[in-house]
Amino acid sequence: MEDWQTGEEIPKSKVVVIGGGTGLSVLLRGLKEKPFYITAIVTVADDGGSSGRLREEMSMPPPGDIRNVIVALADTEPLLAGLFQYRFVNGAGLAGHSLGNLFIAAMKEITGDFVTAVKEISRVLAVRGQVLPAANQAIVLKAEMEDGTIVVGESQIPKIGKKIKRVFLEPKDVQPLDDAIEAIREADLILLGPGSLYTSILPNLLVPGISKAIVESHAKKAYICNVMTQPGETDFYTASDHVNALYNHVGTDLFDTIIVNNAEIPEAVLERYREKGASPVQFDEERLKKFGFDIIQDNYVIYETYLRHNAPRVADAIAALLEQK
Structure with missing residues (x-):
């Protein structure tokens, strides 16, 4: 992009997005229409x-x-x-x-x-922009359930029907991609999500060095909370439950802003999701305020075949966040 008066190239804001799954792809379709240089860091735990x-x-x-x-x-x-x-x-x-x-x-x-x-x-x-795996090798994602059961494999974790206590990686010493760490260090804004909390977002953050680089970065950092819960993974989770899970796994200071949907979902849409065991992620504002980060709330949903984030509207919110001093 050039300045229309001087003809000089205008530096693009560097935005790093970390996640996986459909949610990440939806968000990126909105972000790529903005004057950003995007680096997508993507999970390699799918099995x-x-x-x-x-x-x-x-x-x-x-x-x-x-x-x-x-x-x-x-x-x-x-x-x-x-x-x-x-x-x-x-x-x-x-x-x-x-x-x-x-x-x-x-x-x-x-x-x-x-x-x-x-x-x-x-x-x-x-x-x-650029697309980077979080690591240059496949990762095995494992979950410890509340009853002590260990489940092996990203695809198996939601099927077990038990509450997740924690997820972890094997090998534990997997090396992060150097380009991914460099992108995080150079970023103007780092976005976490949207995407499956335990099977898309956390597998990236659990790669040694990724979370550390995020915490040490001077970039603005935001978490985009999911709109709906995921059966077998985040049943009955509120927005603050999502944050707690992130903090319990990789510590605090990962982000200073949360972007969360505050719109009600039409009953006809809810009924279709109830049949699959999913429900809206409750925007529990008072609990979220206790974390001390900024809250950006709006109607961020759109319904086509499935309920999705309204990518252009979320992208507008992200652009506004970058413009803030």
Whole structure:
């Protein structure tokens, strides 16, 4: 972007977004329309579906969340984006795989390195910013339930039907990606979420060095709270329960602002989610105030097939936050 008077390049604000899953992809579609240089740091703990199969068969980090983020940030033709997301329904060995996952796997084989593969694909698809895995290896996510049960695997944790006490990684000494740490250190704003609390956001923050870099950063930092609870993961959680879980796992000082939806969800929409065991994340304002951070509240939801964050409105709130002195 150039200054219309001087013709000089205007430096873009550097925004780091940390998470995974559908929530992150939705947010990025709104953010990429702003004059930001975006770095998305994405979890590599997925072990289900196509990603899980490629992870096991090709000894590589799972590509699914990375694929979704690349598509969200890509400046490419809709047909090419749709092709990248296409999932095969037939074919021995092909059924269930997305073409994008196979593309990433092939590029990893050609370049010899997963991170290099992601960078090359990002270049080909004209990604606005950069997409980085939190680590250059697959991570096994484990959960200890309140009754002491240990559940192994990101995809299995929500299925067990018990309250989560804590999640942790194996290997414990997994190394963070140097580029991810550097991006955090250089950021003007760091965003956590939205996304699955225990299986998308925390797997990034539990990588040694990631949380430390966030705490030490002088950037503005915000947490975007989920709109709905997730069955088997955050049942009946309020906004402050989400914050408590983050603090209990990786300590305080991770963010100074929370962005939270305060709008009521239409009853017809609620009924559909009740059938799946989900409910709105309650905005418990008084409890949130006790944490001492700034609260940005508004109607941040939009309903299409599913309830999602209103990406343009959230992006506007983030842009306003960056402009504050």
